[in-house]
Amino acid sequence: MCERYSLATTKQDLESRFEAEMLDNFQPRYNIAPTQLLPIITSESPRGFSHFYWGVTPEFSKNKPVSQKYINAKAETVHLKASSKSAFQRRRCIIPADGYYMWKKVGKKTKIPYRITFHDKRLFSFAGIWEEFESESGKVNHTFSLLTTEADALHQDFGDRMPVILERDQEKIWLDKFKGTDQLLAVLHGPDAGSMTAYTVSQMVNQINVDAEFLLKKTGPMDQFGNYTLFG
Template sequence: MCGRYSLSKSKIELEERFQAEMLSDFKPRYNVAPTQLVPVITSGSPNGFSFFYWGITPEFGKNKPVSQKLINAKAETVDQKVSFKSSFQKRRCLVPADGFYEWKKLGKKTKIPYRFTLRDEELFSMAGIWEEYESVNGETQHTFLILTTNPNPIVSDVHDRMPVILSKELEKKWLDGYTSIDELKELLKPLSGDQMLSYSVSPLVNSVQNDTPAVMRKTSPMDQHGNYTLFG
């Protein structure tokens, strides 16, 4: 799954990379978590960033509280699931990021957080789908989820899933309403491992309350717990 990511670049960097207008008060994010309001780019508004909640309520489960929302969908079955089929066909989006986090399990209780980025640590986009629904208060809400796929060799050492990362050349195709289902499915492949790097980070990332550059800081796994035999 993909349960945390970072978007630590500036407003100007985001606007230049995606050729879309960002809110003037945008602030970099270092530890984006589900249920939060974050920027995406939709086919309906490709020239500006829209702010949607991360966590989608399927059409058959309207008015569910945030805690019951889904945050990911498997790329292999997204076009078959009743809960996602319509969004996949009609409501796709790009989810800007410059890294994502996963936790490597060591034993029953220990988990080491890792950050994954492109080799140049530049911005990229994750494939997403979005939904519009009515909240319990009668307000219209927009939410999204991130599509995941099998991991490449870089990610597989830590986790069994990774987000679908789209190359810059394929982003327009993903948003294009005329792209066929078969063509869309072909886009949902793991990004090559030779385009990525990973490193262990501070356990500060474990808490969603910590949204500072410190959570992205490279930290030796042995330093995280003061245990030099951890990887011994």
């Protein structure tokens, strides 16, 4: 499961890396969470950034938890399940990021947050699908889900799933409206585990309302009470 990521870059770097135009203002984001309005690139408009809600809109999630099924979809079955088959065929997207957070369980109630990035800190993208729906008020909303796959050696400490990360050539395939199922599924395996690194970060990342640059920095692993642990 992937439920938090970062996009700590500039509008100019985003446009350059993804060869797409961003008409909206953009500020670096250090602690992105579900229900937020975020930049993505869709197969319908690959030359420009769109802004969709991750998982569900804030109104939909009010006073109730956001289900994992809204924010993540399994890459192995995305082309088969009734809930995602149509989106896989017609509404694919990539989600720009420069890192993401996962939690290592070290006790019954203790989880240590880690940040995962490429060794060279480069921008990359997650594979995703998106949906369009009309709210009760008649407003058209757009949401996206991030695809996950089986955890590799780097991610196994954090659970059995990891986000699907695309290389540049894979992004073009994923956004190509004319690619077939086999070609699309072939890019959903994730990068070489040796190309990425994980390090402990502040427990403040657990607070969705904290969106600050210090969250990116490596810190000593601490438990939920602020005590240093022996787990790194």
